[in-house]
Amino acid sequence: MTQARAPRADAVRNRKKILTAAGEQITENGPEVGMDEIAAAAGVAVGTLYRHFPTKTDLVAAVVAEQLARVADDAEAVLARVDAGARAADELTAFLGRVVEASATDRAVKAAAQVLGAEPGDHADEARAGAAVAAVIQAGQTDGDIHPDITVGDIYLLFSTAPTDQPPAARARWLALITPGLTSRPRRAQS
Structure with missing residues (x-):
């Protein structure tokens, strides 16, 4: 059996930045805030956000x-x-x-x-x-x-x-x- 590879350090950092930004954006603007705004607040590309969170x-x-x-x-x-x-x-x-x-x-x-x-x-x-x-x-x-x-x-x-x-x-x-x-x-x- 192959073991699952641990996520790369940059992927872990990006996920944390996205969650932090999403929490802040939801607090400021409500859950209807757009994914583009969350990605921008996190300092990541929208594609990166969607790789971590498909929806x-x-x-x-x-x-x-x-x-x-x-x-x-x-x-x-x-x-x-x-x-x-x-x-x-x-x-x-x-x-x-x-x-x-x-x-x-x-x-x-x-x-x-x-x-x-x-x-x-x-x-x-x-x-x-x-x-x-x-x-x-x-x-x-x-x-x-x-x-x-x-x-x-x-x-x-x-x-x-x-x-x-x-x-x-x-x-x-x-x-x-x-x-x-x-x-x-x-x-x-x-x-």
């Missing part, structure tokens, strides 16, 4: 996947801090705030946050994020700080309904309003 859907999916990996890395860092003794409720609230703030300013992060929980299955970074958030929730529930009925799905619901189109003060107020719903303080029954 715009492929490119946008790669940008979203990269952002989802960052969210998963953050969730795992949250879990590490909880395992080291940080309060789970505080860490979960701070994580939620970071994702919402990033989603408000970066459309690629917003798309990544909306992917969480959207479809079951085989997304490794989504699984990493979900496992870390579940462990943080469990730690907070064990400590009595996080309400016993909170689930990972609830956190994903909060991501998908966050007021990312509102000004920073409104987003901060939203976080302050939803935080008590995560904690173990008594809540009124739903009618």
